[in-house]
Amino acid sequence: MIILDLELKDTPGELIKALTPISKMGINIHSVIHLREKKVDGRIPVRLVVGDLEDKILNEMINKLEKLDVTITKVNTSIRKRDIDLVVIGHVVDTDIRDTIDRLNKYGLVIDLDLSMPDPFKESSARMKIIVDSEKLNDLYNELDKLSKEKNLLFIKSF
Amino acid sequence: MKVILIGFGIIGKGVINVIRKKREYLKNKYGMDLKVVAICDRSGAAIDDNGLDLELALKVKEETGKISKYPEKGTSMPIVEVVKSIEADAIIEATPTNIESGEPAKTYIIEGFKSGKHVITANKGPLALYFNELLSYAKKHNRIFRYEASVGGAMPIINLAKETLAGNEIIKIKGILNGTTNYILTKMEREKLDFDTVLKEAQELGIAETNPHQDISGLDTAAKIVILANSIMNMEVTIKDVNIEGITKITPEALSMANKGGYTIKLIGEVSENKLEVGPKLIPLDDPLNVKGSLNVAMLNTDLAKEVIVVGRGAGDVETSSAILSDIINIYLKNK
Ligand SMILES: NC(=O)c1ccc[n+]([C@@H]2O[C@H](COP(=O)([O-])OP(=O)(O)OC[C@H]3O[C@@H](n4cnc5c(N)ncnc54)[C@H](OP(=O)(O)O)[C@@H]3O)[C@@H](O)[C@H]2O)c1
Numbered sequence: 001m002i003i004l005d006l007e008l009k010d011t012p013g014e015l016i017k018a019l020t021p022i023s024k025m026g027i028n029i030h031s032v033i034h035l036r037e038k039k040v041d042g043r044i045p046v047r048l049v050v051g052d053l054e055d056k057i058l059n060e061m062i063n064k065l066e067k068l069d070v071t072i073t074k075v076n077t078s079i080r081k082r083d084i085d086l087v088v089i090g091h092v093v094d095t096d097i098r099d100t101i102d103r104l105n106k107y108g109l110v111i112d113l114d115l116s117m118p119d120p121f122k123e124s125s126a127r128m129k130i131i132v133d134s135e136k137l138n139d140l141y142n143e144l145d146k147l148s149k150e151k152n153l154l155f156i157k158s159f
Numbered sequence: 160m161k162v163i164l165i166g167f168g169i170i171g172k173g174v175i176n177v178i179r180k181k182r183e184y185l186k187n188k189y190g191m192d193l194k195v196v197a198i199c200d201r202s203g204a205a206i207d208d209n210g211l212d213l214e215l216a217l218k219v220k221e222e223t224g225k226i227s228k229y230p231e232k233g234t235s236m237p238i239v240e241v242v243k244s245i246e247a248d249a250i251i252e253a254t255p256t257n258i259e260s261g262e263p264a265k266t267y268i269i270e271g272f273k274s275g276k277h278v279i280t281a282n283k284g285p286l287a288l289y290f291n292e293l294l295s296y297a298k299k300h301n302r303i304f305r306y307e308a309s310v311g312g313a314m315p316i317i318n319l320a321k322e323t324l325a326g327n328e329i330i331k332i333k334g335i336l337n338g339t340t341n342y343i344l345t346k347m348e349r350e351k352l353d354f355d356t357v358l359k360e361a362q363e364l365g366i367a368e369t370n371p372h373q374d375i376s377g378l379d380t381a382a383k384i385v386i387l388a389n390s391i392m393n394m395e396v397t398i399k400d401v402n403i404e405g406i407t408k409i410t411p412e413a414l415s416m417a418n419k420g421g422y423t424i425k426l427i428g429e430v431s432e433n434k435l436e437v438g439p440k441l442i443p444l445d446d447p448l449n450v451k452g453s454l455n456v457a458m459l460n461t462d463l464a465k466e467v468i469v470v471g472r473g474a475g476d477v478e479t480s481s482a483i484l485s486d487i488i489n490i491y492l493k494n495k
Contacts, residue, residue: 085420085441089413114419116412125413127420154408156417156424158441 002050005074007043021064082134088126090153100147107140108132160193160491163245165238165267166253167200167226170281173476175213177484191491197245198226199238205229206245242270249277249490258382261285272296279486281308287382287398290389305486310383311336311455313478314471320391320459327461329391331431334457336383338473339367339374340406340426342453348414376405377437384428404438417441423449
């Protein structure tokens with residue numbers, strides 16, 4: 001999700017004028033929060049929540065809004081989240097699974113852990129889901145690479 | 160049009176069978192009179208400027224294992240000499256893939272261009288190792304170089320990207336480019352069998368080679384990814400640039416785990432501007448890349464057409480030869 005804080009001119013129809021080009025671009029508008037009570041310098045602050053966008057599209061949208069004399073005070077893309085599913089193969093438990101999870105939690109949040117141990121002496125496998133901020137994705141991948149080498153684990157990722 | 164065939168194994172024989180089968184079709188549809196003026200194997204060659212008797216060539220190979228035993232026109236002339244001295248429009252190169260040196264195919268291809276012949280190959284080795292060098296020979300001698308069969312067998316991908324999707328920028332390609340590993344993973348998933356058991360069975364069925372290392376280690380897929388990167392995406396990379404992980408560590412438990420989460424595991428090759436990778440990946444069960452058995456699949460991400468997906472048979476004599484035939488026809492039409 002992407003949150004944009006906008007300021008619109010205080011004249012009727014401004015909101016529609018601002019939203020039309022956005023929806024024309026096929027962008028999913030999740031919510032529009034009208035903060036009329038916080039009026040600043042005769043402008044009305046509006047908080048807009050849209051679905052995830054590629055940077056290129058996001059910039060295009062911002063350009064369109066600016067052309068319409070909409071002020072953009074804040075674009076918060078940092079809360080763009082991604083789900084990553086993983087299947088791990090190796091000695092998942094014996095290589096200190098707590099430590100593995102803690103280290104992944106530095107960059108994201110491991111939810112949903114599922115373990116399968118067919119035989120205590122054999123390799124096991126686990127499935128996990130990690131929620132991660134888009135901007136921390138590379139750090140998470142780097143940590144996975146490190147863990148993979150250190151603990152001889154194979155992480156099979158979803159795209 | 161006259162062609163020289165180098166390599167008379169599975170693919171070489173497949174090409175000859177396809178040419179026999181399509182002779183009338185080629186004449187009627189394109190006005191093309193396709194003559195095979197030489198066929199080479201390790202024993203030497205059979206050479207006939209008027210076109211060899213293809214049925215006879217197959218029979219001789221079948222019975223003696225040596226094309227040099229072809230009556231009257233059989234010879235032990237080295238292949239390089241055949242390429243240099245026999246007049247033809249194109250060579251079709253189908254000798255075994257050598258991923259370390261690209262030889263002997265590399266020499267045949269270069270000699271082909273040098274002696275003014277167009278070149279068609281099914282061989283990943285020289286392409287993955289020396290693509291730019293080979294292309295420069297083609298350019299220097301103003302000849303056409305085609306290699307559709309080298310990636311994905313019968314599945315159209317190279318010519319699809321370069322010709323049918325012309326005008327599109329190809330941003331990313333990912334897919335299953337090795338039928339053997341797909342067969343193994345599919346079988347492990349369905350029958351909950353371990354890797355070694357399924358591999359052994361695949362070898363007995365002739366689906367996996369006696370030396371399956373290149374397939375299961377991911378090297379074969381990596382070679383194909385390099386070919387796609389260089390030929391379609393104008394990169395200059397080699398196998399050493401590819402991050403490779405094979406499928407030998409995959410267990411049936413891991414596949415069940417993946418299934419529980421709505422996924423399957425496939426050996427995926429991927430190329431984009433900043434990624435050159437081969438490794439097992441989780442693929443959603445309902446994803447178009449989740450094709451079963453020994454099928455190959457590729458998804459091309461393009462700027463205009465967006466996603467384009469192709470599925471097809473990555474191996475097989477007649478199947479792969481269909482890609483070679485399409486290259487022959489293309490060369491013929493360009494020179495008509
Ligand atoms: N099989 C497939 O489904 C498939 C699919 C796509 C691409 N390809 C590629 O197509 C090519 C041919 O594959 P294939 O399956 O037909 O192989 P193959 O059955 O082993 O046949 C190879 C042929 O090359 C000849 N040969 C072997 N070593 C040679 C050498 N050092 N110099 C000259 N000729 C030599 C062999 O001669 P003899 O007959 O005298 O032994 C044989 O005729 C390979 O590069 C392969 O990767 C194959």
